[in-house]
Amino acid sequence: MTDVIRLLTRAQKLLRTATDDAMRPHGVRIGQNLVLEVLWQDDGLTPGELAARMGVTTPTVVNTAARMEAAGLLDRRPDPRDGRLVRLYLTPLAQAAQQPIDDARRGIADHALATLTPTELRHLTRALEKIVQQMEPH
Amino acid sequence: MTDVIRLLTRAQKLLRTATDDAMRPHGVRIGQNLVLEVLWQDDGLTPGELAARMGVTTPTVVNTAARMEAAGLLDRRPDPRDGRLVRLYLTPLAQAAQQPIDDARRGIADHALATLTPTELRHLTRALEKIVQQMEPH
DNA sequence: AGGTGGTCGTTAGCCGGCTAACGAATACCA
DNA sequence: TGGTATTCGTTAGCCGGCTAACGACCACCT
Numbered sequence: 001m002t003d004v005i006r007l008l009t010r011a012q013k014l015l016r017t018a019t020d021d022a023m024r025p026h027g028v029r030i031g032q033n034l035v036l037e038v039l040w041q042d043d044g045l046t047p048g049e050l051a052a053r054m055g056v057t058t059p060t061v062v063n064t065a066a067r068m069e070a071a072g073l074l075d076r077r078p079d080p081r082d083g084r085l086v087r088l089y090l091t092p093l094a095q096a097a098q099q100p101i102d103d104a105r106r107g108i109a110d111h112a113l114a115t116l117t118p119t120e121l122r123h124l125t126r127a128l129e130k131i132v133q134q135m136e137p138h
Numbered sequence: 139m140t141d142v143i144r145l146l147t148r149a150q151k152l153l154r155t156a157t158d159d160a161m162r163p164h165g166v167r168i169g170q171n172l173v174l175e176v177l178w179q180d181d182g183l184t185p186g187e188l189a190a191r192m193g194v195t196t197p198t199v200v201n202t203a204a205r206m207e208a209a210g211l212l213d214r215r216p217d218p219r220d221g222r223l224v225r226l227y228l229t230p231l232a233q234a235a236q237q238p239i240d241d242a243r244r245g246i247a248d249h250a251l252a253t254l255t256p257t258e259l260r261h262l263t264r265a266l267e268k269i270v271q272q273m274e275p276h
Numbered sequence: 277a278g279g280t281g282g283t284c285g286t287t288a289g290c291c292g293g294c295t296a297a298c299g300a301a302t303a304c305c306a
Numbered sequence: 307t308g309g310t311a312t313t314c315g316t317t318a319g320c321c322g323g324c325t326a327a328c329g330a331c332c333a334c335c336t
Contacts, residue, residue, distance in 0.1 A: 002244060004259065005247050005253075008266055010270050011269045018243075029321065030321085031321065031322045031323085048285080056323070058284085059323090063321090063322075064322075082331080083284090106140060111272065111273070114267065115268045120265050125142045126260070127262040128142065129145060132149050139297090140302055152324095167293085185316095196315070197317085198292070201291090201292075202292075222313065222314040223314070223315085232326090283330100284329100285328105288327085288328100290317105290325085292321105292327090293321080294320080294322105295319090297317085298315100298316080298317075299314100299316085301314075302312080302315105302332080303310100303312070303313090305308100305310085305311095306310100
């Protein structure tokens with residue numbers, strides 16, 4: 001019963017470690033990955049918006065963004081219309097990292113799933129969707 | 139391709155959060171859960187042995203054990219034969235927590251997997267095993 | 277127009293991972 | 307036997323999550 005949960009945890013940890021190892025040479029850490037993914041598609045979001053899309057809390061985004069700013073990956077600029085808001089913009093450095101990081105992530109996914117048949121992949125996806133739907137708030 | 143990885147990450151996070159929420163009323167946090175699981179079965183292990191069985195590093199166990207000692211969950215006693223070793227022993231408090239915590243974990247697993255058919259559960263397990271085997275250091 | 281309530285980001289402080297560097301104790305070998 | 311290498315646990319310091327408390331700013335309503 002709970003064995004499959006342990007398996008899932010183990011798999012996720014292995015994937016996380018592999019991803020972090022692959023990102024580090026590009027000056028990006030695992031937690032910054034999601035920020036980049038979202039901003040690559042939609043630059044200039046606020047910490048709150050980012051947190052919602054990433055599924056983490058706002059303080060997590062604030063801390064991560066501070067590290068990324070220190071690393072030269074993004075700029076933090078106040079919203080001209082609403083003094084409460086802060087908008088996060090990627091630097092050219094962060095934009096240039098998109099291609100190699102995407103490639104690395106795809107490579108890891110390919111390797112992790114290499115021994116699964118298309119049918120098994122479909123089944124896996126379906127099962128995970130069911131779990132997520134079951135556990136998601138409301 | 140990488141979507142299923144995201145799903146897996148999301149599912150694991152939901153499970154982790156639910157587990158932590160269920161443990162906290164019993165005075166146990168999520169990171170201490172694995173320590174208890176191992177020591178319930180095999181008391182008096184060293185930090186290094188625990189780390190190996192848990193799949194984490196030794197410093198992680200040392201830190202977690204320090205918090206658990208402060209919480210009255212375990213005792214840290216030197217090995218009488220080898221002065222380098224430290225052995226970790228569960229207190230009665232920790233032993234008494236086994237039943238309710240096991241129940242809670244089983245309840246979470248049941249709920250998470252409730253919408254899966256036995257066949258789907260088998261497929262899920264098989265797919266996760268393949269991923270883990272593929273990614274584990276040979 | 278002014279006060280009040282809600283909405284932001286930030287800070288502080290915790291837990292749980294990690295690597296690197298260290299110090300103490302044992303084990304081994306000349 | 308004595309010196310050196312190895313094996314432990316610990317400490318320091320980082321990243322990435324979280325909650326709670328706070329302060330600034332806006333919006334709304336009288």
